[in-house]
Amino acid sequence: MTVRFGAVTVDWFGLATIRLEGQTGAVIYIDPGPEAYDVLEDSPGDGDLILVSHDHHYDPDSIQRVAHEDAIVVVHESIDASEIDRVDEAPEDLPYEVERVRADESFVLGPLDLFTTPAYNDPDGPHVDEHGTPHHPEGRGCGFGVTVDGVTAFWPGDTDALPFHDDMRVDLFLPPIGGTFTMDRHEAAALAERLEPDLVLPVHYDTFEAIDADADAFVVDVANRGVPVVLDEPR
Numbered sequence: 001m002t003v004r005f006g007a008v009t010v011d012w013f014g015l016a017t018i019r020l021e022g023q024t025g026a027v028i029y030i031d032p033g034p035e036a037y038d039v040l041e042d043s044p045g046d047g048d049l050i051l052v053s054h055d056h057h058y059d060p061d062s063i064q065r066v067a068h069e070d071a072i073v074v075v076h077e078s079i080d081a082s083e084i085d086r087v088d089e090a091p092e093d094l095p096y097e098v099e100r101v102r103a104d105e106s107f108v109l110g111p112l113d114l115f116t117t118p119a120y121n122d123p124d125g126p127h128v129d130e131h132g133t134p135h136h137p138e139g140r141g142c143g144f145g146v147t148v149d150g151v152t153a154f155w156p157g158d159t160d161a162l163p164f165h166d167d168m169r170v171d172l173f174l175p176p177i178g179g180t181f182t183m184d185r186h187e188a189a190a191l192a193e194r195l196e197p198d199l200v201l202p203v204h205y206d207t208f209e210a211i212d213a214d215a216d217a218f219v220v221d222v223a224n225r226g227v228p229v230v231l232d233e234p235r
Helices: 060-066 165-168 183-197 215-224
Strands: 002-007 010-014 017-022 027-030 045-050 067-076 099-101 107-111 112-118 142-148 151-154
Touching: 010 099, 010 151, 017 142, 017 151, 027 142, 045 060, 045 142, 060 067, 112 165, 183 215
Parallel strands: 027 045, 045 067, 067 099
Antiparallel strands: 002 010, 010 017, 017 027, 107 112, 112 142, 142 151
């Protein structure tokens, strides 16, 4: 289903693939693909702005399926196609205007205000591999915030809940809740309570076994904390 929030419509396609559309027509895709997760079933070609948070979500084919010919593609500075087995094209090889960003920037693209945030797993936290290495080391990805027609939507990226998150002010919070590689539903619910957004829509869960989550329990948890929350069924 499509979630409507203020002047913005939101669609979740699975994993971290999110589509935002403002009332004035701007269309933003966050982390489209990769094709291995089969999160996009068609080629809409309507994206004005494509945001890619880190290498796990970089997929040139999916970008080209959602972007129109004049789209702008914004990718984290660390993405290196030569280190990704499943892709051959670097971001700069794509037929679009490509901008690389660090994980702590604010900028304007046309009518859209954007910012990035650090996204990583704490090496002393639970989201590490069997060797104690974070699944997402610091400096290898980012979260994205984008203001569309007065609504600030925030996807924190593949990350733990981090101390600086508590000071943010966002309208629409799109947290990962699958655990293993990111914050889990309990951590995301606690963060939602601290952020006090106007709406929470969880993503990045149930796409594969390692990130299975009880979304209904998350909704109850968040609602009991006095924060509005909604679920979207991935298309």
